[in-house]
Amino acid sequence: MTVITRARVHSDALPSWQLEAPGAGMAPALRKRPRMRVRRVEVMGVALSLEAVRAGRHAVSKVLSRWGVGSEEVFRVELIVSELLTNAFQHALPGPGGKIGLLLAQDCGGVLIEVEDGGSKCSEAVVARPAGSEDDDESEHGRGLLLVEELGGGCWGRRQLGAAHHAVWAYVAAGESRGAR
Secondary structure, three states: OOEEEEEEEOOHOOOOOOOOOOOOOHHHHOOOOOOOOOOEEEEEEEEEEHHHHHHHHHHHHHHHHHOOHHHHHHHHHHHHHHHHHHHHHHHHHHHHHHHEEEEEEEEEEEEEEHHHHHHEEEEEEEHHHHHHHOOOOOOOOOOHHHHHHHOOOOEEEEEOOOOOOEEEEEEEEOOOOOOOO
């Protein structure tokens, strides 16, 4: 069974993404992705399966190694990919072809990760802010987006692509150490 499918995208086909500093208290849905001069891009479709998150993480590791990305950044990107894919499989419907979209883009400053789905199965509030961000010490879930925020240095967000269709993105800056490994 194929879990990951790939498509190569020429960097000229991508938009120039806007940069807006994450700003304290700014809702992820209002944040804009970083402006990038894209050097490399990889687009994958991740099929819903038991091994999908592991396979996605492995595919990302191979791409980033091929791109020469440092081990600290690879580690952070792999964790973010795991969290975003897990959230997409748990809370969203698959996109076209029954897959969740995964985009990696590299510029001279870091790596952009974006996970795109076919729409939410539940309330938009789940994706609008990290669930564990309020005083919810008893919750067993909801800390994944807090991890994404920490690993991405606060540079992450969500963008609406259609009626219920959206993408969650994070940017990992090169050479910036966040958290213990």
